[in-house]
Amino acid sequence: MSASVGDFDEQPVILCVTASRSKRAQVARLMSGHGVVLMFPDLQTVRAVLFDDTAASVAPETGVVALGRLVVDQQQQQVNWAGQTLPLTRLERDVLAALASPPLRVWTYQQLYERVWRADYLDDTAAVRSTVKRLRAKLREADTTVSVESARGVGYSLVDATSHGRH
Incomplete structure (x- = not known):
């Protein structure tokens, strides 16, 4: 089931x-088709995704977004984790920059698509899902503590496990 913002x-x-x-x-099986279901492993993650607006910072004059050891530099077109450059495509970098920008929150498929692809969203989640799948793999490969979490039927959020004492 897919739901648009409206x-x-x-x-x-x-x-x-x-x-x-x-x-x-x-x-998820029981509620399928009965509404939007947001899945969380614990209350810390709920708070981080829905309410935490202090974990990430952005320097508007430079276009640099920082979340812990993650630094997304849009002007330099690169992402660094603990000083190491991650090999991300423009789409992966732009999705990560959106997700990391404060306040940390759930981004809908529509919001991500319109921001990253700079086009009207036509209720097709495939492009966003595919890009997030590749981004997740690269974040795991780099052994980061940040992860892209799914908000079932809604979109995605970014969570930094170290900012909440989880590993």
Whole structure:
């Protein structure tokens, strides 16, 4: 089920908070088609995604976004993790820059698509999902503590495990 931003008034938003992947999968199956389901492994992640506006910083004059050891420099067109440059494409870098910009929050597919691709969103999540899949793989390969989390049926958010004492 896919929901656009305008559809939220007509659909319930359900928060599922449990460390159990199997329980989250069970809730997803049970609630499929009944609203927007946001899945979180713990309350710290809920707070980070929905309310934390202090974890990331941006220097507007330079276009540099920093989240812990992650630095996205749009002018230099590069991303660094702990001083090492990550080999990201423009799309991957732009998605990461959006997700890392304060306040940290859930970005809808539409918001990401319009910001990164600079075009009208036609309710097709494939381009965003594909780019996020490649970005996740590169973040894992670089052994970062930041990860792109899914908000089922809505979009994505960026979480830095070290800012909340998780590993």
